[in-house]
Amino acid sequence: MTQPYVVCRVDQTHYAIPAADVQQLEMVEQITRVPGSTEALDGVVYLRGQVVPVLNLRSRLGLPRVDYDYSSRLVIVRLDRRVVALAVDSASEFASFSEEACQPAPEALARLDYLAGVVAQENRLILILNVRRLLESDNFPQGDA
Amino acid sequence: MADTPKSSRREALRLTRRVAGSLQETSEQATTVSTSVEQLGASVNQMAATVEEMGLASESLANMVSETSSTIEEMARSIGHVAENALQVENSTKHTVDSIGQVSKSAQLINGDAENLAASIEQTAAAIEQMARTVTAVAGHSTDLSSAAEETNGSISQMAVSIEQIGASAQQTNRTVEHVTRSMRELDRSVDQVQAFSQKISEGTQRSAEAVERLDSSVHAVAQAAASAESVTRRASHDAQVGGRTVQSSIDGMLRVRSSIEASAGSMRELDDRAGEIGSIVDTIRLIAERTNLLSLNASIEAARAGEAGRGFAVVAEEIRNLADRAAKATLDISGIVRALQRTAQDAVRATQDNLRVAEESSVMAGQAAQGLEQIVKGVNETAELVDKIARSTQEQLRDSSQALAFTRETAIQAQSIRQASEAQTRESQSIVTAMEQLGKASQQVSQAVNEHAEGSRNVVKATQEVQRLASQVERATREQAKGAAEIVQSVDQMRRSSQSTARAIQQIAPDTERLGREAGNVGQLMSQVTRATVEQSSAAQQIVTAVQEMRRQSEQLRRAMLEQTRASREMAAATHSVNRQVELISRANREQYTSIQDVLESMEEMLDERQEFKTLVEEE
Structure with a gap:
């Protein structure tokens, strides 16, 4: 049994987000800044009649921000009724991993609860994200469902 | 005897004329010198003061020479007088000696006649008694004869005294001639000094000619240098003009380079723009x-969500995504190339701008160079003008220098001529001294001859006295005869027969008387000879006067020549201090000459006085 993932990249690291959680991908276009919001929150975008908060994954993962470019993507995820746009450096792959290929995170990284597991490929490792934990551990204003 | 002093005198006159001639020649040469030096003087104005001083010195020299000339004239006149007088003395003495000889002969004849007479009287003594009155008359004739003989004796004695005085005068003349000879030697020494100074002047002129020649050669060198400077300047001007043209063409080239650089920069910018557009x-x-990739991913998500039904769609989405990835990759490559191209283009634009700046700077510098070259050309042209002026003035200088050289050479030649003339004067002067010495010798001979005359005259006196004594005896005898005759008167008739023989005796006496008459005639002849001699003396004196006038004329010419010389000397502006000094020395020598000549003059005047005395004596005789 295999699960489909959207593979994205933040800095030099590839992350896999379960396609089931992903509603869609968008180019980064108009982000409206929201003063007073948390540090990782870049602002809000308006997508298909919906106002969606943008979480900067670099900022969320403790990396320095970079300017958006053609490769920058917003990965729109939906958890229950929450919709959040994750800003990543790029997202251009769609891949399916078997459950056997998904290894649990090492003990040393157990405290990083947003990691669901690791997929080892020939020349790279792909970290599988637990979107729920990623979002829960952060105090976001919730977007309308 | 008279020939030697006469020829010496003529020699002296001739030499004096030659002196005058050479002085005239000197005058002509000095005139030429004057002309030359006048022109030379124009070239050397700064020497005018020196020339003026020298002119004044020369003028005083001319005055001295003039005085010397007049003194020489007087001296010549005196010499002429002396010589003429000596000639007259000679002639007169000759005549006198002849006369005396004749007198002596006459006296001898008289003596013989007297003896004959005495014999006749002895022979007629016996017969005379009858011829008392005739004898008385004869006695009276004898008395007359005695007194005439006495008178003759007195005259001859007087003549002897005169001859003694002549001898004394001749000795004095001899002494005077010696004095004149000494003075003449001093004069000769002065002339020698003048000659030495002339030599020095000639040498000085030679040196100044050499200096002028050196000046001339240095002016030549300057002229050559100026000529070469002119040609160099001309070349420099030409080169500068060529350089100016070259710079101008380089400026033009620079402008073209600039415009092409600008064009190329424009092209580069356009290229950059095009690259930007690309x-x-x-x-x-x-x-x-990217969008295609995005859409394919979204399609894959949707296909996954559709499950089994979206599987085919998922495959299509996958392929679209692959194409989109390849397109993205290709665009990345293109982007890289375009960026590189843009960088290159921008580098080229920058380089071109640098080139442009360099070209502008080069252009500005070339413009400055052109300006500098223009100034150089201007400066070189001005220099060329100056060099041309220098060349022209050097040419003029060269001409002046050549003229000065010619004039100085001319002056040197004239100085040489003057020196030669002075040497000739020296020679003439020495000849005069020699002539004077000869004159002295001749005068001594005259003196000796006069002494001999005196002795002869004394002998004549003695003979005459003998005659007188005999005449007295005759007179006494005659008186005794007369007495005897008076005693015999009474027996005249007896002695009548012997009267015939007495008459014959008287006839014998007649030739004696005739002889006496002839002797008297001889005396008259002698007197007329003396007169002729006097006339000859007068004519000789006239000739002397003419000669003296000639000498005066020559002296005037000499004076004029000396004036010319003075003027020439004044105009000999180029003469140096040494020349001036020499002329002053000459002036001093001339003063000495003047003094000598005054001595000569005094001697001559003494001689003249003595001759006058002699002449008076002769005339008295």
């Missing part, structure tokens, strides 16, 4: 590729 197109393509 970049933006590539961006658009990449954007489209």
Whole structure:
């Protein structure tokens, strides 16, 4: 049994987000800044009649921000009724991993609860994200469902 | 005897004339010198003061020479007088000696006649008694004869005294001639000094000619240097003009380079712009590729959500995504190339701008160079003008220098001529001294001859006295005869027979008387000879006067020549201090000459006085 993932990249690291959680991908276009919001929150975008908060994954993962470019993507995820746009450096792959290929995170990284597991490929490792934990551990204003 | 002093005198006159001639020649040469030096003087104005001083010195020299000339004239006149007088003395003495000889002969004849007479009287003594009155008359004739003999004796004695005085005068003349000879030697020494000074002047002139020659050669060198400077300047001007043209053409080239650089920069900018456009197109393509990728991913998500039904769709989405990835990759490559191209283009633009700046700077510098070259050309042209002026003035200087050289050479030649003339004067003067010495010798001979005359005259006196004594005896005898005759008167008739023989005796006496008459005639002849001699003396004196006038004329010419010389000397502006000094020395020598000649003059005047005395004596005789 295999699960489909959207593979994205933040800095030099590839992350896999379960396609089931992903509603869609968008180019980064108009982000409206929201003063007073948390540090990782870049602002809000308006997508298909919906106002969606943008979480900067670099900022969320403790990396320095970079300017958006053609490769920058917003990965729109939906958890229950929450919709959040994750800003990543790029997202251009769609891949399916078997459950056997998904290894649990090492003990040393157990405290990083947003990691669901690791997929080892020939020349790279792909970290599988637990979107729920990623979002829960952060105090976001919730977007309308 | 008279020939030697006469020829010496003529020699002296001739030499004096030659002196005058050479002085005239000197005058002509000095005139030429004057002309030359006048022109030379124009070239050397700064020497005018020196020339003026020298002119004044020369003028005083001329005055001295003039005085010397007049003194020489007087001296010549005196010599002429002396010589003429000596000639007259000679002639007169000759005549006198002849006369005395004749007198002596006459006296001898008289003596013989007297003896004959005495014999006749002895022979007629016996017969005379009858011829008392005739004898008385004869006695009276005898008395007359005695007194005449006495008178003759007195005259001859007087003549002897005169001859003694002549001898004394001749000795004095001899002494005077010696004095004149000494003075003449001093004069000769002065002339020698003048000659030495002339030599020095000639040498000084030679040196100044050499200096002028050196000046001339240095002016030549300057002229050559100026000529070469002119040609160099001309070349420099030409080169500068060529350089100016070259710089101008380089400026033109620079302008062309600049415009082509500008054109090339424009092309580069256009290229950059085009590359930018390509970049933006590539961006658009990449954007489209990214979007395609995005859409394919979204399609894959949707297909996954559709489950089994979306599997085929998922495959299509996958292929679209692959194409989009390849397109994105290609656009990345293109972007890289375009960026490189843009960088290159921008580098080229920058380089071109640098080139442009360099070209502008070069252009500005070339413009400055052109300006500098223009100034150089101007300066070189001005220099060329100056060099040309220098060349022209050097040419003039060269001409002046050549003229000065010619004039100085001319002056040197004239100085040489003057020196030669002075040497000739020296020679003449020495000849005069020799002539004077000869004259002295001749005068001594005259003196000796006069002494001999005196002795002869004394002998004549003695003979005459003997005659007188005999005449007295005759007179006494005659008186005794007369007494005897008176005693015999009474027996006249007896002695009548012997009267015939007495008459014959008287007839014998007649030739004696005739002889006496002839002797008297001889005396008259002698007197007329003396007169003729006097006339000859007068004519000789006239000739002397003419000669003296000639000498005066020559002296005047000499004076004029000396004036000319003075003027020439005044105008000999180029003469140096040494020349001036020499002329002053000459002036001093001339003063000495003047003094000598005054001595000569005094001697001559003494001689003249003595001759006058002699002449008076002769005339008295």
